Amino acid sequence: MVEEQEIFEKVKESIVEALGVDEEEVTPTATLFEDLGAESLDLLDIVFRLEKAFGIKIPRGGIQQDIIAAEGMKEDEVLVDGALTALGAQKLRERMPEVDAARIYEGFRVDDIPTLFTVQTFVNIVKRVLEEQPRGH
């Protein structure tokens, strides 16, 4: 099992290389867009780097799909016209405990979920994928 600190160090390295930011800026709570100045294209760069670093495949939109898949809910229970319902917001807060809960509210647009991403979000994504798809398999 890869330790969380080891994952964090590799995530940090990938983000530093992709965004050209200083190592000190890449803290677990730093947000990719607001704090580190990432654009949507940079997320793809980071994902490709993480896939290479860990030998994994990160599914596109995995977090969003997880919210709907959770507990076998139907899409309209958590989403209405692309925006989170109260239940959807609650599920997303549970799924992304690293994000300030106040930023996730009823009516939040699911397309804007990437703006919530912090460095820790990527650590958690890698951890989850590694658990589901052990390295070397």
Next chain:
Amino acid sequence: MRIGTDIVAVSRIKKLLTTHSESTGRIFTRNEIEYCRQKKNTYEHFAARFAAKESVMKAVGKGWLQGLNWTDIEVINLPSGAPCICPHGTLKRLMQQAHISSFLLSLSHCKEYAIAMVIAQ
């Protein structure tokens, strides 16, 4: 009717595709890659096509949730040269669900940036 728009820095797409050249086929179709590579300003054309794909994602909304892949959205050129969206796979299903029959697409690019505007109708 819904709209979507996106702007892409040409330098960013160039950096992405040169750093991760093995992943080009995860974003662009074989036709798109051939089209862009035969152009003098290769990365301007890649950037415009990427902006078009993002614009379609925005116009459709929640595309990620349904497993929409970048290559489900293909930009092709009509004999007149006008670009248009050719839907594949999951995008076709999403269009049926959202009662979208087609997309209107406009692209523009210069050395630094490429933009796309999409109308789903």
